[in-house]
Amino acid sequence: MRTTLFTRAFDAPRELVWRALSEPALLRKWMYCPDDWTMTTCDDDVRVGGGFRWAWSGPNGFQMTMHGTYREVVRPERMVRTETFDTGCPAQAGEQVVTLVLAETAGKTSMTLTVRYPTKDARDAAQKSGMEHGMAVGYDQLDGLLAGPTLRKPR
Secondary structure, rough: OOOEEEEEEEEOOHHHHHHHHHHHHHHHHHHHOOOOEEEEEEEOOOOOOOEEEEEOOHOOOOOEEEEEEEEEEOOOOEEEEEEEEEEEOHHOHHHHHHHHEEEEOOOOEEEEEEOOOOOHHHHHHHHHOHHHHHHHHHHHHHHHHHOOOHHOOOO
16 A cells, blocks of 8 residues: 545635645645754645745754645645655655545545555555644644634635
8 A cells, every 4th residue: 555644624715725725825825844954945836736835944954945836726625636755855756646535525625635655665664753733733724724714714
């Protein structure tokens, strides 16, 4: 098996969760990076054939960059994209395919995120890296953003 499955529930409507997962200004507000890191690039063009590029800068000049291309976009319920880490993340070498599905019930949104790695070894290395801890912190920050006034007021 080459996949890892992540699930999360958010106390917010699906449309708000989608916006937070797809708008660069909002991504910057919640996407995890440790206290001594900075997200330096957050470009995101969420459409079939569009791409994204995210970059972080850490202590001692350490850099981590990832990019990819959107293969499928069904707003606000599903997106499929490729992800490649350019630097700083040897545990996740090669291109992975990420499928995000959002489902809403009674104003709450469940998220299912499936990551398919190029090899079982790449999946095992990613799992050993502790990435789920960083993802959990980021999604905790997203909970705070979703609960606050930034997304709840009309655009």
